[in-house]
Amino acid sequence: MALDDISASIRKAMVPIHPEGRKFIAVFAIIAVILFLIWQPLGWIGTAATIWCALFFRNPDRVTPTRDGLVVSGADGVVCDVSQATPPPELGLGVSPLPRVAVFMNVFDVHVNRSPVAGRVVKIAYTAGKFLNADLDKASADNERNGLVVESAHGRIGVVQIAGLVARRIVCFVREQDTLGAGERFGLIRFGSRVDHYLPAGATPLVGVGQRTVAGETVIADLAAPADGRSFTRG
Known part of the structure:
Protein backbone atom coordinates (compact mmCIF):
# COMPACT_ATOMS: atom_id res chain seq x y z
CA MET A 1 0.00 0.00 0.00
CA PHE A 57 -14.73 16.84 21.97
CA ARG A 58 -15.00 14.54 18.96
CA ASN A 59 -16.95 16.09 16.12
CA PRO A 60 -17.98 13.38 13.65
CA ASP A 61 -19.72 14.02 10.37
CA ARG A 62 -23.38 12.98 10.18
CA VAL A 63 -25.80 12.12 7.38
CA THR A 64 -29.02 14.07 7.93
CA PRO A 65 -32.35 13.08 6.34
CA THR A 66 -33.73 16.17 4.64
CA ARG A 67 -37.32 15.34 3.63
CA ASP A 68 -39.73 18.19 4.25
CA GLY A 69 -41.18 18.14 7.77
CA LEU A 70 -38.63 15.89 9.46
CA VAL A 71 -37.29 16.93 12.87
CA VAL A 72 -33.98 15.33 13.86
CA SER A 73 -32.41 15.06 17.27
CA GLY A 74 -30.22 17.96 18.30
CA ALA A 75 -28.07 15.78 20.56
CA ASP A 76 -26.44 12.39 20.94
CA GLY A 77 -27.71 10.59 24.01
CA VAL A 78 -30.71 8.83 25.51
CA VAL A 79 -34.29 10.12 25.46
CA CYS A 80 -35.13 10.81 29.11
CA ASP A 81 -38.54 12.43 28.67
CA VAL A 82 -41.33 12.56 26.10
CA SER A 83 -44.22 14.62 27.39
CA GLN A 84 -46.31 17.78 27.14
CA ALA A 85 -44.46 20.61 28.90
CA THR A 86 -44.61 24.38 29.10
CA PRO A 87 -41.61 25.84 27.28
CA PRO A 88 -39.27 28.24 29.11
CA PRO A 89 -40.86 31.72 29.09
CA GLU A 90 -37.82 33.38 27.56
CA LEU A 91 -38.40 31.49 24.28
CA GLY A 92 -41.69 33.27 23.64
CA LEU A 93 -43.45 30.06 22.58
CA GLY A 94 -46.50 30.71 24.75
CA VAL A 95 -47.75 29.35 28.05
CA SER A 96 -49.56 26.26 26.77
CA PRO A 97 -47.79 22.89 27.06
CA LEU A 98 -46.07 21.70 23.89
CA PRO A 99 -44.73 18.27 22.91
CA ARG A 100 -41.25 17.97 24.41
CA VAL A 101 -38.48 15.47 23.69
CA ALA A 102 -35.57 15.64 26.14
CA VAL A 103 -32.23 13.95 25.37
CA PHE A 104 -29.70 13.36 28.15
CA MET A 105 -26.00 13.32 27.24
CA ASN A 106 -23.54 11.58 29.51
CA VAL A 107 -19.84 12.44 29.60
CA PHE A 108 -19.05 9.80 26.93
CA ASP A 109 -21.49 11.11 24.32
CA VAL A 110 -20.65 13.51 21.50
CA HIS A 111 -21.55 16.95 22.84
CA VAL A 112 -21.77 18.94 19.61
CA ASN A 113 -25.39 20.04 19.16
CA ARG A 114 -27.18 20.25 15.81
CA SER A 115 -30.24 22.04 14.49
CA PRO A 116 -33.34 19.80 14.42
CA VAL A 117 -34.74 21.54 11.32
CA ALA A 118 -33.82 23.88 8.53
CA GLY A 119 -34.85 27.44 9.27
CA ARG A 120 -34.02 30.86 10.65
CA VAL A 121 -32.92 31.49 14.23
CA VAL A 122 -35.49 34.01 15.43
CA LYS A 123 -34.49 34.05 19.10
CA ILE A 124 -31.58 33.11 21.36
CA ALA A 125 -31.99 33.45 25.13
CA TYR A 126 -29.45 32.59 27.82
CA THR A 127 -30.65 32.02 31.41
CA ALA A 128 -28.35 31.60 34.42
CA GLY A 129 -29.27 28.85 36.87
CA LYS A 130 -28.26 25.83 38.91
CA PHE A 131 -26.27 22.74 37.96
CA LEU A 132 -28.59 19.92 38.99
CA ASN A 133 -28.41 16.46 37.44
CA ALA A 134 -29.64 17.08 33.88
CA ASP A 135 -31.58 13.81 33.94
CA LEU A 136 -34.04 15.33 36.46
CA ASP A 137 -37.22 16.88 35.11
CA LYS A 138 -36.74 20.08 37.15
CA ALA A 139 -33.41 20.67 35.42
CA SER A 140 -35.40 22.12 32.50
CA ALA A 141 -36.61 24.97 34.71
CA ASP A 142 -33.84 25.35 37.29
CA ASN A 143 -30.54 24.75 35.47
CA GLU A 144 -28.40 27.14 33.45
CA ARG A 145 -29.65 27.00 29.88
CA ASN A 146 -29.44 28.53 26.43
CA GLY A 147 -32.50 28.41 24.22
CA LEU A 148 -32.92 28.82 20.47
CA VAL A 149 -36.12 29.21 18.49
CA VAL A 150 -35.84 28.09 14.87
CA GLU A 151 -38.54 29.19 12.44
CA SER A 152 -39.15 26.33 10.00
CA ALA A 153 -41.61 25.82 7.18
CA HIS A 154 -43.83 23.89 9.60
CA GLY A 155 -43.68 26.16 12.62
CA ARG A 156 -41.29 27.17 15.36
CA ILE A 157 -39.07 24.64 17.09
CA GLY A 158 -37.54 25.37 20.49
CA VAL A 159 -34.13 23.87 21.26
CA VAL A 160 -32.75 24.32 24.77
CA GLN A 161 -29.18 23.48 25.78
CA ILE A 162 -29.22 22.67 29.51
CA ALA A 163 -26.12 22.46 31.69
CA GLY A 164 -25.77 19.37 33.86
CA LEU A 165 -24.26 18.33 37.16
CA VAL A 166 -20.66 18.77 35.96
CA ALA A 167 -21.31 21.00 32.95
CA ARG A 168 -20.09 24.54 33.46
CA ARG A 169 -20.11 26.00 29.98
CA ILE A 170 -22.73 26.24 27.24
CA VAL A 171 -21.37 27.32 23.87
CA CYS A 172 -23.55 28.66 21.04
CA PHE A 173 -22.01 29.31 17.61
CA VAL A 174 -24.93 31.11 15.95
CA ARG A 175 -26.72 34.44 16.28
CA GLU A 176 -30.28 35.60 15.85
CA GLN A 177 -31.36 35.83 12.19
CA ASP A 178 -28.78 33.21 11.13
CA THR A 179 -30.10 30.50 8.81
CA LEU A 180 -29.44 26.88 9.76
CA GLY A 181 -29.69 23.71 7.74
CA ALA A 182 -31.19 20.59 9.27
CA GLY A 183 -28.42 18.82 11.20
CA GLU A 184 -26.10 21.83 11.07
CA ARG A 185 -23.89 22.34 14.13
CA PHE A 186 -24.97 25.23 16.34
CA GLY A 187 -23.26 24.68 19.70
CA LEU A 188 -21.93 22.34 22.36
CA ILE A 189 -22.07 21.83 26.11
CA ARG A 190 -19.22 20.89 28.46
CA PHE A 191 -19.29 18.24 30.22
CA GLY A 192 -22.50 16.15 30.47
CA SER A 193 -25.85 17.78 29.89
CA ARG A 194 -29.24 17.73 28.17
CA VAL A 195 -31.06 19.14 25.15
CA ASP A 196 -34.83 19.73 25.17
CA HIS A 197 -36.78 19.96 21.91
CA TYR A 198 -40.15 21.77 21.95
CA LEU A 199 -42.27 20.82 18.95
CA PRO A 200 -45.27 22.69 17.48
CA ALA A 201 -48.64 21.97 19.08
CA GLY A 202 -50.17 18.77 17.74
CA ALA A 203 -46.86 17.19 16.69
CA THR A 204 -46.35 13.54 17.64
CA PRO A 205 -42.87 12.49 18.83
CA LEU A 206 -41.53 9.40 17.05
CA VAL A 207 -39.12 8.36 19.82
CA GLY A 208 -39.64 6.84 23.25
CA VAL A 209 -38.01 7.14 26.65
CA GLY A 210 -34.84 5.06 26.81
CA GLN A 211 -34.18 5.25 23.07
CA ARG A 212 -30.70 6.32 21.97
CA THR A 213 -30.47 9.21 19.52
CA VAL A 214 -27.78 10.40 17.14
CA ALA A 215 -27.59 14.17 16.62
CA GLY A 216 -28.49 15.19 13.10
CA GLU A 217 -29.65 11.69 12.13
CA THR A 218 -32.35 10.29 14.42
CA VAL A 219 -35.82 11.48 13.40
CA ILE A 220 -37.78 12.55 16.50
CA ALA A 221 -40.90 13.89 14.73
CA ASP A 222 -42.46 14.29 11.28
CA LEU A 223 -44.38 17.56 11.01
CA ALA A 224 -45.56 16.86 7.45
CA ALA A 225 -47.21 13.51 8.15
CA PRO A 226 -50.20 12.48 10.29
CA ALA A 227 -49.63 10.71 13.58
CA ASP A 228 -48.90 7.04 12.98
CA GLY A 229 -50.10 5.84 16.37
CA ARG A 230 -46.79 4.21 17.28
CA SER A 231 -46.04 3.34 20.89
CA PHE A 232 -42.93 2.18 22.72
CA THR A 233 -42.03 -0.58 25.16
CA ARG A 234 -38.81 -1.15 27.04
CA GLY A 235 -37.29 -4.59 26.38
Whole structure:
Protein backbone atom coordinates (compact mmCIF):
# COMPACT_ATOMS: atom_id res chain seq x y z
CA MET A 1 0.00 0.00 0.00
CA ALA A 2 1.33 3.42 -0.97
CA LEU A 3 2.21 5.96 1.72
CA ASP A 4 -0.56 8.26 0.47
CA ASP A 5 -3.11 5.45 0.83
CA ILE A 6 -1.94 4.73 4.39
CA SER A 7 -2.17 8.40 5.28
CA ALA A 8 -5.68 8.63 3.81
CA SER A 9 -6.78 5.55 5.76
CA ILE A 10 -5.49 7.02 9.02
CA ARG A 11 -7.28 10.33 8.39
CA LYS A 12 -10.50 8.46 7.59
CA ALA A 13 -10.26 6.41 10.80
CA MET A 14 -9.61 9.44 13.01
CA VAL A 15 -12.64 11.27 14.37
CA PRO A 16 -12.34 15.05 13.96
CA ILE A 17 -11.92 17.11 17.14
CA HIS A 18 -13.92 20.28 17.56
CA PRO A 19 -11.68 23.39 17.82
CA GLU A 20 -13.41 24.29 21.10
CA GLY A 21 -11.71 21.28 22.72
CA ARG A 22 -8.10 21.80 21.64
CA LYS A 23 -7.11 23.98 24.58
CA PHE A 24 -8.63 21.53 27.05
CA ILE A 25 -6.85 18.57 25.46
CA ALA A 26 -3.57 20.52 25.62
CA VAL A 27 -4.08 21.27 29.33
CA PHE A 28 -4.88 17.62 30.07
CA ALA A 29 -1.76 16.53 28.14
CA ILE A 30 0.50 18.96 30.03
CA ILE A 31 -0.89 17.74 33.35
CA ALA A 32 -0.28 14.13 32.24
CA VAL A 33 3.40 14.95 31.52
CA ILE A 34 3.77 16.59 34.93
CA LEU A 35 2.17 13.57 36.61
CA PHE A 36 4.62 11.26 34.80
CA LEU A 37 7.47 13.30 36.29
CA ILE A 38 5.97 12.95 39.75
CA TRP A 39 5.02 9.26 39.63
CA GLN A 40 4.56 7.07 36.56
CA PRO A 41 1.22 5.47 37.58
CA LEU A 42 -0.23 8.97 37.97
CA GLY A 43 1.05 9.78 34.50
CA TRP A 44 -0.89 6.88 33.00
CA ILE A 45 -4.03 8.11 34.76
CA GLY A 46 -3.39 11.53 33.26
CA THR A 47 -2.93 9.94 29.84
CA ALA A 48 -6.27 8.14 30.13
CA ALA A 49 -7.92 11.42 31.13
CA THR A 50 -6.36 13.14 28.11
CA ILE A 51 -7.71 10.45 25.78
CA TRP A 52 -11.15 10.83 27.36
CA CYS A 53 -11.00 14.61 26.87
CA ALA A 54 -10.14 14.14 23.19
CA LEU A 55 -13.06 11.73 22.79
CA PHE A 56 -15.40 14.14 24.56
CA PHE A 57 -14.73 16.84 21.97
CA ARG A 58 -15.00 14.54 18.96
CA ASN A 59 -16.95 16.09 16.12
CA PRO A 60 -17.98 13.38 13.65
CA ASP A 61 -19.72 14.02 10.37
CA ARG A 62 -23.38 12.98 10.18
CA VAL A 63 -25.80 12.12 7.38
CA THR A 64 -29.02 14.07 7.93
CA PRO A 65 -32.35 13.08 6.34
CA THR A 66 -33.73 16.17 4.64
CA ARG A 67 -37.32 15.34 3.63
CA ASP A 68 -39.73 18.19 4.25
CA GLY A 69 -41.18 18.14 7.77
CA LEU A 70 -38.63 15.89 9.46
CA VAL A 71 -37.29 16.93 12.87
CA VAL A 72 -33.98 15.33 13.86
CA SER A 73 -32.41 15.06 17.27
CA GLY A 74 -30.22 17.96 18.30
CA ALA A 75 -28.07 15.78 20.56
CA ASP A 76 -26.44 12.39 20.94
CA GLY A 77 -27.71 10.59 24.01
CA VAL A 78 -30.71 8.83 25.51
CA VAL A 79 -34.29 10.12 25.46
CA CYS A 80 -35.13 10.81 29.11
CA ASP A 81 -38.54 12.43 28.67
CA VAL A 82 -41.33 12.56 26.10
CA SER A 83 -44.22 14.62 27.39
CA GLN A 84 -46.31 17.78 27.14
CA ALA A 85 -44.46 20.61 28.90
CA THR A 86 -44.61 24.38 29.10
CA PRO A 87 -41.61 25.84 27.28
CA PRO A 88 -39.27 28.24 29.11
CA PRO A 89 -40.86 31.72 29.09
CA GLU A 90 -37.82 33.38 27.56
CA LEU A 91 -38.40 31.49 24.28
CA GLY A 92 -41.69 33.27 23.64
CA LEU A 93 -43.45 30.06 22.58
CA GLY A 94 -46.50 30.71 24.75
CA VAL A 95 -47.75 29.35 28.05
CA SER A 96 -49.56 26.26 26.77
CA PRO A 97 -47.79 22.89 27.06
CA LEU A 98 -46.07 21.70 23.89
CA PRO A 99 -44.73 18.27 22.91
CA ARG A 100 -41.25 17.97 24.41
CA VAL A 101 -38.48 15.47 23.69
CA ALA A 102 -35.57 15.64 26.14
CA VAL A 103 -32.23 13.95 25.37
CA PHE A 104 -29.70 13.36 28.15
CA MET A 105 -26.00 13.32 27.24
CA ASN A 106 -23.54 11.58 29.51
CA VAL A 107 -19.84 12.44 29.60
CA PHE A 108 -19.05 9.80 26.93
CA ASP A 109 -21.49 11.11 24.32
CA VAL A 110 -20.65 13.51 21.50
CA HIS A 111 -21.55 16.95 22.84
CA VAL A 112 -21.77 18.94 19.61
CA ASN A 113 -25.39 20.04 19.16
CA ARG A 114 -27.18 20.25 15.81
CA SER A 115 -30.24 22.04 14.49
CA PRO A 116 -33.34 19.80 14.42
CA VAL A 117 -34.74 21.54 11.32
CA ALA A 118 -33.82 23.88 8.53
CA GLY A 119 -34.85 27.44 9.27
CA ARG A 120 -34.02 30.86 10.65
CA VAL A 121 -32.92 31.49 14.23
CA VAL A 122 -35.49 34.01 15.43
CA LYS A 123 -34.49 34.05 19.10
CA ILE A 124 -31.58 33.11 21.36
CA ALA A 125 -31.99 33.45 25.13
CA TYR A 126 -29.45 32.59 27.82
CA THR A 127 -30.65 32.02 31.41
CA ALA A 128 -28.35 31.60 34.42
CA GLY A 129 -29.27 28.85 36.87
CA LYS A 130 -28.26 25.83 38.91
CA PHE A 131 -26.27 22.74 37.96
CA LEU A 132 -28.59 19.92 38.99
CA ASN A 133 -28.41 16.46 37.44
CA ALA A 134 -29.64 17.08 33.88
CA ASP A 135 -31.58 13.81 33.94
CA LEU A 136 -34.04 15.33 36.46
CA ASP A 137 -37.22 16.88 35.11
CA LYS A 138 -36.74 20.08 37.15
CA ALA A 139 -33.41 20.67 35.42
CA SER A 140 -35.40 22.12 32.50
CA ALA A 141 -36.61 24.97 34.71
CA ASP A 142 -33.84 25.35 37.29
CA ASN A 143 -30.54 24.75 35.47
CA GLU A 144 -28.40 27.14 33.45
CA ARG A 145 -29.65 27.00 29.88
CA ASN A 146 -29.44 28.53 26.43
CA GLY A 147 -32.50 28.41 24.22
CA LEU A 148 -32.92 28.82 20.47
CA VAL A 149 -36.12 29.21 18.49
CA VAL A 150 -35.84 28.09 14.87
CA GLU A 151 -38.54 29.19 12.44
CA SER A 152 -39.15 26.33 10.00
CA ALA A 153 -41.61 25.82 7.18
CA HIS A 154 -43.83 23.89 9.60
CA GLY A 155 -43.68 26.16 12.62
CA ARG A 156 -41.29 27.17 15.36
CA ILE A 157 -39.07 24.64 17.09
CA GLY A 158 -37.54 25.37 20.49
CA VAL A 159 -34.13 23.87 21.26
CA VAL A 160 -32.75 24.32 24.77
CA GLN A 161 -29.18 23.48 25.78
CA ILE A 162 -29.22 22.67 29.51
CA ALA A 163 -26.12 22.46 31.69
CA GLY A 164 -25.77 19.37 33.86
CA LEU A 165 -24.26 18.33 37.16
CA VAL A 166 -20.66 18.77 35.96
CA ALA A 167 -21.31 21.00 32.95
CA ARG A 168 -20.09 24.54 33.46
CA ARG A 169 -20.11 26.00 29.98
CA ILE A 170 -22.73 26.24 27.24
CA VAL A 171 -21.37 27.32 23.87
CA CYS A 172 -23.55 28.66 21.04
CA PHE A 173 -22.01 29.31 17.61
CA VAL A 174 -24.93 31.11 15.95
CA ARG A 175 -26.72 34.44 16.28
CA GLU A 176 -30.28 35.60 15.85
CA GLN A 177 -31.36 35.83 12.19
CA ASP A 178 -28.78 33.21 11.13
CA THR A 179 -30.10 30.50 8.81
CA LEU A 180 -29.44 26.88 9.76
CA GLY A 181 -29.69 23.71 7.74
CA ALA A 182 -31.19 20.59 9.27
CA GLY A 183 -28.42 18.82 11.20
CA GLU A 184 -26.10 21.83 11.07
CA ARG A 185 -23.89 22.34 14.13
CA PHE A 186 -24.97 25.23 16.34
CA GLY A 187 -23.26 24.68 19.70
CA LEU A 188 -21.93 22.34 22.36
CA ILE A 189 -22.07 21.83 26.11
CA ARG A 190 -19.22 20.89 28.46
CA PHE A 191 -19.29 18.24 30.22
CA GLY A 192 -22.50 16.15 30.47
CA SER A 193 -25.85 17.78 29.89
CA ARG A 194 -29.24 17.73 28.17
CA VAL A 195 -31.06 19.14 25.15
CA ASP A 196 -34.83 19.73 25.17
CA HIS A 197 -36.78 19.96 21.91
CA TYR A 198 -40.15 21.77 21.95
CA LEU A 199 -42.27 20.82 18.95
CA PRO A 200 -45.27 22.69 17.48
CA ALA A 201 -48.64 21.97 19.08
CA GLY A 202 -50.17 18.77 17.74
CA ALA A 203 -46.86 17.19 16.69
CA THR A 204 -46.35 13.54 17.64
CA PRO A 205 -42.87 12.49 18.83
CA LEU A 206 -41.53 9.40 17.05
CA VAL A 207 -39.12 8.36 19.82
CA GLY A 208 -39.64 6.84 23.25
CA VAL A 209 -38.01 7.14 26.65
CA GLY A 210 -34.84 5.06 26.81
CA GLN A 211 -34.18 5.25 23.07
CA ARG A 212 -30.70 6.32 21.97
CA THR A 213 -30.47 9.21 19.52
CA VAL A 214 -27.78 10.40 17.14
CA ALA A 215 -27.59 14.17 16.62
CA GLY A 216 -28.49 15.19 13.10
CA GLU A 217 -29.65 11.69 12.13
CA THR A 218 -32.35 10.29 14.42
CA VAL A 219 -35.82 11.48 13.40
CA ILE A 220 -37.78 12.55 16.50
CA ALA A 221 -40.90 13.89 14.73
CA ASP A 222 -42.46 14.29 11.28
CA LEU A 223 -44.38 17.56 11.01
CA ALA A 224 -45.56 16.86 7.45
CA ALA A 225 -47.21 13.51 8.15
CA PRO A 226 -50.20 12.48 10.29
CA ALA A 227 -49.63 10.71 13.58
CA ASP A 228 -48.90 7.04 12.98
CA GLY A 229 -50.10 5.84 16.37
CA ARG A 230 -46.79 4.21 17.28
CA SER A 231 -46.04 3.34 20.89
CA PHE A 232 -42.93 2.18 22.72
CA THR A 233 -42.03 -0.58 25.16
CA ARG A 234 -38.81 -1.15 27.04
CA GLY A 235 -37.29 -4.59 26.38
